[in-house]
Amino acid sequence: MIIVMKPGAKKESIQNIIRIIEDNGLTAHLSDGKEVTIIGVVGDKTKLQNQNLEIAEDVDKVVPVTESYKLANKKFHPEPSIIKVGNASIGGDELIIMSGPCAVESEDQVMETAKAIQKAGAQILRGGAYKPRTSPYAFQGLEEDGLKLMKEAKDETGLAVVCEVTSLAAIEAAVKYVDMLQIGARNMQNFYLLKEAGKTGLPVLLKRGLSATIDEWLNASEYIIAEGNPNVVLCERGIRTFETATRNTLDISAVPVIKHKSHLPIIVDPSHATGVRKYVKPLAMSAIAAGADGLMIETHPNPACALSDGPQSLTFQQFEELCGEIRPLAKLMGKKF
């Protein structure tokens, strides 16, 4: 942490800062410049977190130099993490594809989808039973009945299953049926939910918030890991910008940035990122080429009748074709699929 003093800061103000630093058991390094004086802090900065040095006399600004997340930080855990979900391993040399409908609607729909995506090569079935919808008048999900249908599909096919949870009640239900919990973009900073998901020990798929910085996202993962659950997979699904041609803006840079800053695996969801079916394939390909560990792709037996997000869902045939195009690219990138 560095404290930058205002030009012409009084000697007493500088001494005051140094005193606070030293009183908290840390060491202060003074750089007395022509224009400004800066004070470097050496030691455990969390001891200073309630000192509010920003508003001390003659302080211009406080500049943090280390990240606030530790357990998710590659600096302290240089080896990439590999997360097991059912029979699938995310973060290693396998390319993982999660697929299925935005919302679980019926037994037929789920079972048919599970078989179709498995045939095409996907390893994990996704399907929403608790749906966070912008409008209260939109379909809100089948809840526990939906979870049961996912479990049936898992039992029938052997695919691992992942479902979004939106409350403690949903977590308590989901642990009985699923292999992985999903925390959605809108709940990325629902810290209470993160802690509860952490406590289950189940793998957690943590989607990036619509306007979350990468640092905030890694801090959110830290909430889960700090509960003793290191099984976190990150999912980039588009951020909110001024552009309206796509529903969100896929931040493809997040893939290499996460690989640089963290040991956690990262997958990409081109369906939610664009909201438009015809853009799903090029973005899926770009994600693999950027080094993503996997993809989440929405599929539906009949997108035109999907109760949620139909316009971005692929038909089974489109999904199979996409998997066919992914195969040689995955190989080129050194991934098994």
Added chain:
Amino acid sequence: MIIVMKPGAKKESIQNIIRIIEDNGLTAHLSDGKEVTIIGVVGDKTKLQNQNLEIAEDVDKVVPVTESYKLANKKFHPEPSIIKVGNASIGGDELIIMSGPCAVESEDQVMETAKAIQKAGAQILRGGAYKPRTSPYAFQGLEEDGLKLMKEAKDETGLAVVCEVTSLAAIEAAVKYVDMLQIGARNMQNFYLLKEAGKTGLPVLLKRGLSATIDEWLNASEYIIAEGNPNVVLCERGIRTFETATRNTLDISAVPVIKHKSHLPIIVDPSHATGVRKYVKPLAMSAIAAGADGLMIETHPNPACALSDGPQSLTFQQFEELCGEIRPLAKLMGKKF
């Protein structure tokens, strides 16, 4: 709702859309242009919400023309709502100021603050007992003990009190102690929490999400009102942009836009919007001049030692001076304070 067809759309494609519209009991109006054909839909559009017309053959785009929120919509409720919180009324001719610390820390802190803000003119005491913090290593709040301290301050001073809730457990605790529940920015689309807050019947202060559009914000309020609880007050607290000189960017336009689109009261929080103490006063003044129904301002007996958000908190003296400057402005704007 309007369906815009692609240039050169086939006759059958157009007939197909018309058939879907009519099969759902609605009326289609065809405008056959030189470049494009558009189809207007007349009737209750919610009947079409699962038809995914966007991906039907030859459809270019679907343009909604009415808002998805109804209960919060001024078109169907032209009179402004006035929400009672303790003895205060928000949305009428009173200017309401909520003030207090970001986080409840101790009995002395809360009691001292309650008395100071009351003396300066504030009508509602705010204080956080459940703190959503970016890092899991930051102070997370006193929880129910904090709520009790707020209740004590209320009993002592007669001020109404508002506390943030972050989970069903927090709501269940809070209803025993507070006059108003706050849903924070990070939980604005925690729809589960919105519904539970709605069920309590208590007034709810709904902060705008960091990257929420005004339409999404009003849809979030709709979740609360749809539970039979019309007592919603909106709070603009800054949105996320590329600018870094302030913590967030106060969207001052939200005040007149909300006044135009909704009957709900709106207050402004310049403390969170800027994150910088010296900008609180000018933005508080600007909010009142823009027509806001009130303000939320952070105060602390000793900001330099605040466990949360000290750098943006005012001292009691600064708060009293601010209230002194607000008084003639409120009068000029036709508000009692």
Added chain:
Amino acid sequence: MIIVMKPGAKKESIQNIIRIIEDNGLTAHLSDGKEVTIIGVVGDKTKLQNQNLEIAEDVDKVVPVTESYKLANKKFHPEPSIIKVGNASIGGDELIIMSGPCAVESEDQVMETAKAIQKAGAQILRGGAYKPRTSPYAFQGLEEDGLKLMKEAKDETGLAVVCEVTSLAAIEAAVKYVDMLQIGARNMQNFYLLKEAGKTGLPVLLKRGLSATIDEWLNASEYIIAEGNPNVVLCERGIRTFETATRNTLDISAVPVIKHKSHLPIIVDPSHATGVRKYVKPLAMSAIAAGADGLMIETHPNPACALSDGPQSLTFQQFEELCGEIRPLAKLMGKKF
């Protein structure tokens, strides 16, 4: 400037950085922390600007601690600047209102507008003769003929006049007719144009770019001042965000931030910021309450027929009423109007 080394940086890497710093005649201050080593640089940092220390071995990041703009910086020029434009003074105790049509269309339109805004209290007439329009098929302005009409209105009324310039040719024409040059938002980083405007010595109204940070804006003003022309007035006109209820998002915080960082005057343009007539008044009021030195407000004799930006233009009657409401607020804020 501070150089943050990676954890475990090699001794030689650290020595290398120190050597580069010292070879350039500067002093290095080393803070050797448990987690990271940081190196503070003391002296004239511009000497290091081509050293690209970011990519030197073992460097994690380089953190600037001083602003790159000097002449616009309040730290080196604490007194507020007052800029004379015709008989008006911007930045002192006068509140200045610039008004007129988005585009100059005809002699009648300009003359009628000049008289109407003067009667209402405005001190400066604005009108565009060179119009930057998103589409090449929209009206592009009367060019020099438009400038002549502005000059006629100035001669008739005594009002000062300001016109936007978009090229060197436009500047060469404008200096013959106007009192102040405007650089529009889209040209804020047209550095060539900034320098040419600077060379004229005329006062320059510099609008903020749609996605410019405040630091970039002040750096743009530095281009003008560095040509020996200190007569710069800043104009906040809204930035681009995800919100679509208004055309742009007025960054009202820019007013106190500029007052804190710079000595230059700042005015606010609520017409372009919102693009919606009914929001102009509340935002005009909020700007004055936030401490702005003035306003730019679009007016038109007949907004329904305006060739540019009609939907956000006020009629003369609306403008006169607005000025009537501004008067007591200006007085309250200690400004003459």
Added chain:
Amino acid sequence: MIIVMKPGAKKESIQNIIRIIEDNGLTAHLSDGKEVTIIGVVGDKTKLQNQNLEIAEDVDKVVPVTESYKLANKKFHPEPSIIKVGNASIGGDELIIMSGPCAVESEDQVMETAKAIQKAGAQILRGGAYKPRTSPYAFQGLEEDGLKLMKEAKDETGLAVVCEVTSLAAIEAAVKYVDMLQIGARNMQNFYLLKEAGKTGLPVLLKRGLSATIDEWLNASEYIIAEGNPNVVLCERGIRTFETATRNTLDISAVPVIKHKSHLPIIVDPSHATGVRKYVKPLAMSAIAAGADGLMIETHPNPACALSDGPQSLTFQQFEELCGEIRPLAKLMGKKF
């Protein structure tokens, strides 16, 4: 174009709109809904562009349904354009790589770079002679002397050359030396410059503005094409968002969106998009996988000493390795390289 009336709009207001539409030689289609009335306009909407229907009595909003750009629009030009630049063809089955230093610094630097990138496989040499820099105190470019050095490198190697132009004077100089003009992000809406670049007839590389929507970008290209110059290549180089881990956010979706909306070729610049050397390779790969027609990559003989953008420049060896990895990917995507 669709006009949406307010709920309860008066009959006369509706008649008034229909009259305006018909008076302008267009046809109005009325859809009289339960909640709202909408009026579709059939015919050439440009005839209505100065009618400002938004502010007519009882109008709620005006919704455009067709794009304002025509010449760049795929709807009216379904075949992809192929642009010749020297011996290279952009937009066909060749993958084009433009490479070179951000700023031209010396004969040795340019010549050495030209040979190195040619050897690695690049077809076009880029180098800036007129540099738009945020601060007036940063290196501003060698201007015409720089153009001459680029021409020498072209004569020596046979590579085509592209240089940025920032003013009419720069265009007048550049046409003597270069094969392609570049319009930079900051000048994307410098409409005067776009027209002048259009008049030269030379191919133009049009970078996307930092906060430009894809529609605005295509409208900017329309300015060039409308001058009779169809030789436009688009370049996505990152947009501005709240994320700070990268200098800008590469909008990878722009590649398929442009392919869907326009016939113009699109290349991607991962160097400017990220500002960080280690992220250039993954983003270059992702761009090719998304379907881009080419790349622009910064290289420098000695990035540590580059006068501009050193931290994002590749060494020749890094560039050669990147080209080696690109080769099989290009082949997989059906592109020659």
